[in-house]
Amino acid sequence: MTSSSVSARRAVVVDDEQPLATLIGSYLERDGFEVHLCHDGVQAVAVLRDVDPDVVVLDLGLPGVDGVEVCRQLRTFSDCYVVMLTARSEEVDKLIGLSVGADDYMTKPFSPRELMARITALLRRPRRTATVVATPAAPPIEVGALRLDVEAREAYVDGALVPLTRTEFDVLAALAARPGTVLTRRALIDAVWGPGWIGDDHLVDVHVLHVRQKLGDTAKDQRFVRTVRGVGYRIGVGA
Incomplete structure (x- = not known):
C-alpha cells in the first residue's frame, strides 16, 4: 500500500x-x-x-x-x-x-x-531537522545548570547535551518560555500538541517524568521542573 x-x-x-x-x-x-x-x-x-x-x-x-x-x-x-x-x-x-x-x-x-x-x-509541530528561516536568534534560556537553545532545539546540563525527544523538548520549552507561570496539563497539551488534541491529558505527566530523568532531576529535588499540586507544572530555578 x-x-x-x-x-x-x-x-x-x-x-x-x-x-x-x-x-x-x-x-x-x-x-x-x-x-x-x-x-x-x-x-x-x-x-x-x-x-x-x-x-x-x-x-x-x-x-x-x-x-x-x-x-x-x-x-x-x-x-x-x-x-x-x-x-x-x-x-x-x-x-x-x-x-x-x-x-x-x-x-x-x-x-x-x-x-x-x-x-x-x-x-503541526516542526521537525528538528526542518529548515529554519533566517530570523534574529532568540537567546538561550538558562535555568541554573540547564541551558535551553530553542533555535537549535538543544538542551544542555552542565555543558553536556541532553538527548531529549522532540516532544520532551517541546514540553520543557513550553515551561521555560513562561518562567514563574504554572501551566495546567491542558495548557501544556495546547502548547505542545495543539488545542485540537483529544485524549488522556496524563500523557503530560509521563513526558515530564522522562524530562526530569534525562536532566538528572527528581520529583523530590525539582530543580528544573516543579510540580504545583492540584494545578500543573512550572519551570524551576535550577537549584
Whole structure:
C-alpha cells in the first residue's frame, strides 16, 4: 500500500492485525500519505530505515521483536513522530512505550478518526531537522545548570547535551518560555500538541517524568521542573 506522489508525507503502520493495519493505512492515504504496512517487528525495523517516515503508528504487542524494541531501534536513526498502540490499558504499557521515545499512545479499540486527529496535531509541530528561516536568534534560556537553545532545539546540563525527544523538548520549552507561570496539563497539551488534541491529558505527566530523568532531576529535588499540586507544572530555578 503506497501512493505515487514523490512529495507525499510518509507513514509506516506496524501492526500484526492485518485488517487493522490496512484500515489505518487507508485513512492515512486519504490524508495524502505514502503508506507502508508492516506486520512484525523485524520487517518493521528494515522498512523504517529504508522509508525515513514522518510518522509511525506502532503496535506494542508485535510477534518476535515487540513495539518497544522497534521504537528503541528507530530512535537511534530517526526523530519521526511515533504513536504507540496497545491492546492493554495498564499504565505500565503506556509508560514503557513512551520511555523509548513514543510521542503519544492510544489503547485499542480506538477511533481511526481520533488517531488521524492526533497525527495531524503532531505534524503541526516542526521537525528538528526542518529548515529554519533566517530570523534574529532568540537567546538561550538558562535555568541554573540547564541551558535551553530553542533555535537549535538543544538542551544542555552542565555543558553536556541532553538527548531529549522532540516532544520532551517541546514540553520543557513550553515551561521555560513562561518562567514563574504554572501551566495546567491542558495548557501544556495546547502548547505542545495543539488545542485540537483529544485524549488522556496524563500523557503530560509521563513526558515530564522522562524530562526530569534525562536532566538528572527528581520529583523530590525539582530543580528544573516543579510540580504545583492540584494545578500543573512550572519551570524551576535550577537549584
